[in-house]
Amino acid sequence: MPDQEPKVAESSEKRPTGERYFMRFTRAQRYLHAALFTSFLGLAGTGLPLRFSESIWARGLAKGVGGFGAILFFHKFCAIVLTVAFLIHVKDLFTRAVMHHEKGIFWGKTSMVANWKDVKDLFGHLRWFLGLGPKPQFERYAYWEKFDYWAVFWGMVVIGFSGYAMWFAPFFAHFLPGWALNAVLVIHSEEGLLAILFIFSIHFVNTHLRPDSFPMDMVIFTGVESEEEFKHKRTQEYERLKAQGKLESRIAEAAPVWLLNFSKVVGFTAIFIGLLLLVLTLTAYFGS
Amino acid sequence: MKTVSSIALALGALLVLAVPRVAAAETDCLSCHGDKTLQDASGHSIGVDGAKFGASIHGSLKCGDCHATIKDYPHPDQVTPVKCETCHADQAAGLVGSVHANRAEHPCTSCHGDAHSIFPKADSRSAVYPLNIPRTCGACHGNAAMAQKHGLPNVYPLYIDSIHGFALSKEGLLVAANCQSCHGSHHILSHKDPLSPTYKANIPKTCGTCHAGITENYMGGVHGKAVAAGNLNAPVCTDCHTAHAILQPTAAAFRMQSTPICGSCHKDKLSTYRDTFHSQLGSLGGYVETARCWDCHGAHDVLPASDPRSPIAKENLVTTCGRCHAGANASFVQYQPHANARNRKLNPALYFVRLFMNLLLAGTLGFFMIHTILWLIRSRYDQIKRKAAGGGKNA
Numbered sequence: 304m305p306d307q308e309p310k311v312a313e314s315s316e317k318r319p320t321g322e323r324y325f326m327r328f329t330r331a332q333r334y335l336h337a338a339l340f341t342s343f344l345g346l347a348g349t350g351l352p353l354r355f356s357e358s359i360w361a362r363g364l365a366k367g368v369g370g371f372g373a374i375l376f377f378h379k380f381c382a383i384v385l386t387v388a389f390l391i392h393v394k395d396l397f398t399r400a401v402m403h404h405e406k407g408i409f410w411g412k413t414s415m416v417a418n419w420k421d422v423k424d425l426f427g428h429l430r431w432f433l434g435l436g437p438k439p440q441f442e443r444y445a446y447w448e449k450f451d452y453w454a455v456f457w458g459m460v461v462i463g464f465s466g467y468a469m470w471f472a473p474f475f476a477h478f479l480p481g482w483a484l485n486a487v488l489v490i491h492s493e494e495g496l497l498a499i500l501f502i503f504s505i506h507f508v509n510t511h512l513r514p515d516s517f518p519m520d521m522v523i524f525t526g527v528e529s530e531e532e533f534k535h536k537r538t539q540e541y542e543r544l545k546a547q548g549k550l551e552s553r554i555a556e557a558a559p560v561w562l563l564n565f566s567k568v569v570g571f572t573a574i575f576i577g578l579l580l581l582v583l584t585l586t587a588y589f590g591s
Numbered sequence: 592m593k594t595v596s597s598i599a600l601a602l603g604a605l606l607v608l609a610v611p612r613v614a615a616a617e618t619d620c621l622s623c624h625g626d627k628t629l630q631d632a633s634g635h636s637i638g639v640d641g642a643k644f645g646a647s648i649h650g651s652l653k654c655g656d657c658h659a660t661i662k663d664y665p666h667p668d669q670v671t672p673v674k675c676e677t678c679h680a681d682q683a684a685g686l687v688g689s690v691h692a693n694r695a696e697h698p699c700t701s702c703h704g705d706a707h708s709i710f711p712k713a714d715s716r717s718a719v720y721p722l723n724i725p726r727t728c729g730a731c732h733g734n735a736a737m738a739q740k741h742g743l744p745n746v747y748p749l750y751i752d753s754i755h756g757f758a759l760s761k762e763g764l765l766v767a768a769n770c771q772s773c774h775g776s777h778h779i780l781s782h783k784d785p786l787s788p789t790y791k792a793n794i795p796k797t798c799g800t801c802h803a804g805i806t807e808n809y810m811g812g813v814h815g816k817a818v819a820a821g822n823l824n825a826p827v828c829t830d831c832h833t834a835h836a837i838l839q840p841t842a843a844a845f846r847m848q849s850t851p852i853c854g855s856c857h858k859d860k861l862s863t864y865r866d867t868f869h870s871q872l873g874s875l876g877g878y879v880e881t882a883r884c885w886d887c888h889g890a891h892d893v894l895p896a897s898d899p900r901s902p903i904a905k906e907n908l909v910t911t912c913g914r915c916h917a918g919a920n921a922s923f924v925q926y927q928p929h930a931n932a933r934n935r936k937l938n939p940a941l942y943f944v945r946l947f948m949n950l951l952l953a954g955t956l957g958f959f960m961i962h963t964i965l966w967l968i969r970s971r972y973d974q975i976k977r978k979a980a981g982g983g984k985n986a
Contacts, residue, residue, distance in 0.1 A: 353871045353872070354871070356870070356871040356872075356874035357865070357874060361874075362874070371872055371873075375872070428966070429962070429965070431969065432962075432965035432966055432968070432969045433965070433969075434969075438973075447962075454955075469868065472916065472923060472926070473916050473917065473918035473919050473920065473923050474918065476919075476920055476922040476923035476925075476926075477920070477922065479922070480922070480925065481922060481923075481924070481925020481926055481927070482925070482927070482930075482938070482940045482941060484923070484925070484926040485926060485927050485930040485932075485938070485941050486940065486941055486944045488866075488867065488868050489932055489941060489944050489945050489948060490944060490948060493945070493948035493949065493951075493952055494948065494951075496952065497948075497951065497952040497955060497956070500952070500956055501955065501956065501959070504956075504960075504963075505956070505959040505960070505963055508963050508967065509959075509963055509966070513963075513966060513967060513970055514967070514970045514971045514973075514974045515970055515974070
């Protein structure tokens, strides 16, 4: 996390509430998420009509954007955007791990890699759901957030590879067996369906729609969250930083009103499109 | 003076030329029937346009030649109807046993038009001139009420918007198929009659009158051979192209409608085709290039894969697939366009891939669905408790 200048902290105190704000996501991470969800919505919106090409809404949608030729174009365009975003992320990880020897990437409290605490947290959380134990305290990334991350990571590799294998089938046929050309469509469409169903139901609810964040967790858009939220959601990280005396370095300026409003418009649009696609998917899935 | 006299001379010449034929059609009769407003007791027009009649194919005949029962004047009010078969015996014989055999319902004039202005069929004024035939037949067969009454399809609108109809109505193509090209003229039989040119087994021959090359191809294919062997479940021309609403086969609409036609017999093949990218792409309008049945199997000379002439014979696959997929190679053509991921015996690898993907999907969603629902309930319960205790949203 980049160190924050002290002046940032001062300006945040101008807020009448006097509430302090803390940095969670860097600008680059927020842009990456934005590129991810816009291209994902595009891919879902153009992929679903293909998956359910027999349904009336799929044909209507395809007709609306200029037939399948246009749908295929948008799908491939979004695929390239997402591939580029993915490669930038991988390059970033590589730079941080290999060039800067940043060990916290692969293990430790701030890593995305699952550890024993995540297993304990999962079972602890489940026990808490049922009223059988106390609520676990989470570190920087909770186990479901790590799952989201790796699901997307795995999903992009699997969907991406199978997608490109179809796009450049004659080329891939040089080193893939014949049946694999059949399999890639099954893989692409099932994994795509899983991604769509997961993101538009589980991720939406876990991250945005659950009572603690309802109606939307703005931190991925603004990069900052209030002290109260930080303390409540990621108690262990908060306490750790406080004990290490690093808490002050994470203090950031509250998001400007325009960014908050802009993020709300973008975020709600994304959630609305996502839920709409979810409903269409479910109707097509259970209607067929 | 000079102009007047020359006009008079011209008129005189016209009279000299025109009068003899009208005179031949008997001026006596026309002295009464020349009145075009003349009607009989039941209100039917009995007026005759002498000039028009004179120009018609029957212009050289005398009234009495057809109205043979009228010998004197005055004649009785009720006269025997004209018997066309007196001269046109062959045509009358043709009508016997045809769908139009009922003479009261289908008098000759219902197709040939006004009895006193019948023209040869090669004359564009004739009701049975090739370009006029669809309109003539359509007078009845374009009438929805009439079609319904006789249990017939209302074919005129289908035909007129078809490739044949357009060729005829838009381009005036005399060789374009009109009604009688396929149905015949006087001896029209129901398509259920084995002697009819529109009887299923006879259709290839009927269409082959014009489409000789295609018919030859067709007769060499599995469908043609089956029909020739008496298997009337096999498709003939009209099963794929329809009888009347025939479209240009390269037209998007035809490409969109044709696959289900093949699939109406080849159900298992349609179902596995539906699972593929070819179908998924092809089902969405505007992208009609993706492979349809006949793009791979051939259209008319469909042959089994075991026949080396078939486009889906193993040795021809690279060429066949390569028509769309530039760079198709031996490994590429191992792709199975009709793979069945649900069939463990036929496609084991695909079956297990699909099974794994489905388990992954069901497992992930199932677990997180329960996880999320429990979480929602629990955190809502906590939130309410906190609020009741006076805490804030995240307190």
